[in-house]
Amino acid sequence: DAGVIQSPRHEVTEMGQEVTLRCKPISGHNSLFWYRQTMMRGLELLIYFNNNVPIDDSGMPEDRFSAKMPNASFSTLKIQPSEPRDSAVYFCASSLRPGNEQFFGPGTRLTVL
Amino acid sequence: SQQGEEDPQALSIQEGENATMNCSYKTSINNLQWYRQNSGRGLVHLILIRSNEREKHSGRLRVTLDTSKKSSSLLITASRAADTASYFCATDAPDQTGANNLFFGTGTRLTVIP
Numbered sequence: 001d002a003g004v005i006q007s008p009r010h011e012v013t014e015m016g017q018e019v020t021l022r023c024k025p026i027s028g029h030n031s032l033f034w035y036r037q038t039m040m041r042g043l044e045l046l047i048y049f050n051n052n053v054p055i056d057d058s059g060m061p062e063d064r065f066s067a068k069m070p071n072a073s074f075s076t077l078k079i080q081p082s083e084p085r086d087s088a089v090y091f092c093a094s095s096l097r098p099g100n101e102q103f104f105g106p107g108t109r110l111t112v113l
Numbered sequence: 114s115q116q117g118e119e120d121p122q123a124l125s126i127q128e129g130e131n132a133t134m135n136c137s138y139k140t141s142i143n144n145l146q147w148y149r150q151n152s153g154r155g156l157v158h159l160i161l162i163r164s165n166e167r168e169k170h171s172g173r174l175r176v177t178l179d180t181s182k183k184s185s186s187l188l189i190t191a192s193r194a195a196d197t198a199s200y201f202c203a204t205d206a207p208d209q210t211g212a213n214n215l216f217f218g219t220g221t222r223l224t225v226i227p
Contacts, residue, residue, distance in 0.1 A: 004155075042219050042220065043156075043201070043217050043220070045216075045217075048214065050212070055210055055212060056208055056209065056210050056212075056214070058209065089153075091155055091156070093155070093156075095215075097213075098208075098212055098213050098214045098215065099143060099144070099205035099213035099214060099215055100205075100215075101146065101158045101161060102156070102158065102203075102215060103158070104155030104156045104157070105155055106154065106155055107153075107154070107155055
């Protein structure tokens with residue numbers, strides 16, 4: 001298995017633009033997690049899905065952020081409109097189920113100018 | 114919050130020395146896991162210790178768990194420059210929905226000087 005796949009690896013955009021981050025979890029994993037990591041705030045859980053259903057989105061900063069998981073092999077995290085303070089590394093991770101070992105993707109480094 | 118806290122926040126040692134990192138948490142757990150993150154990369158799972166275990170070994174890693182003190186430690190013996198990374202503990206505990214989830218700590222930045 002190729003592991004968790006994220007795209008793009010780097011994204012530079014201007015304030016106000018829409019940003020879409022993509023994730024393909026490991027096949028057979030039922031849980032998918034989106035994290036954001038910055039120097040100031042560390043690693044933050046934004047939202048997680050179990051069997052494609054969002055379970056806890058309390059970490060989503062505000063309505064500008066949305067996440068979907070239309071099927072077991074694909075998820076998106078969308079920011080619209082983006083702001084400079086959204087600049088961070090966004091990680092997707094998957095596991096067999098919540099609480100199990102998580103496998104992280106390489107991350108998407110987002111820079112909003 | 115269930116989030117664990119690592120101590121120290123940063124640690125710098127000479128190659129060959131042992132490195133010890135500590136993690137404290139707040140509520141009952143099912144298991145505790147340690148992860149490593151190299152700069153610019155995703156986290157990688159190192160070791161898992163269950164709540165009914167007190168000590169576990171994996172290569173140069175030794176993890177202890179004291180559930181009465183709600184704390185764990187990660188010992189890396191005979192450190193190498195390649196061990197330079199950030200280390201995170203993560204606790205498996207119920208989240209606000211009642212489902213079990215993994216809560217990551219704030220991390221310890223380890224620097225091993227050649």
